Amino acid sequence: MRGLAVMLVALLLMTGQGAQADWSxxxxxxxxxxxxxxxxxxQAAPSGVCIRExxxxxxxHQIPGN
Numbered sequence: 931m932r933g934l935a936v937m938l939v940a941l942l943l944m945t946g947q948g949a950q951a952d953w954s955x956x957x958x959x960x961x962x963x964x965x966x967x968x969x970x971x972x973q974a975a976p977s978g979v980c981i982r983e984x985x986x987x988x989x990x991h992q993i994p995g996n
Contacts, residue, residue, distance in 0.1 A: 959992035 966989050
């Protein structure tokens with residue numbers, strides 16, 4: 931039983947190294963082909979606010995369409 935406990939502790943210590951990985955260079959945005967135009971004031975229904983904010987965040991943070 932003690933051997934099993936030692937093996938589990940060793941396994942936890944080895945897998946914990948992934949949490950310390952450096953993710954700072956994981957995503958690098960590509961250069962924009964064309965600068966986006968100015969945002970137009972929205973005249974849509976309130977239900978479209980979420981979609982509009984998601985699309986604005988994609989432009990602001992240079993996230994490709996997802």
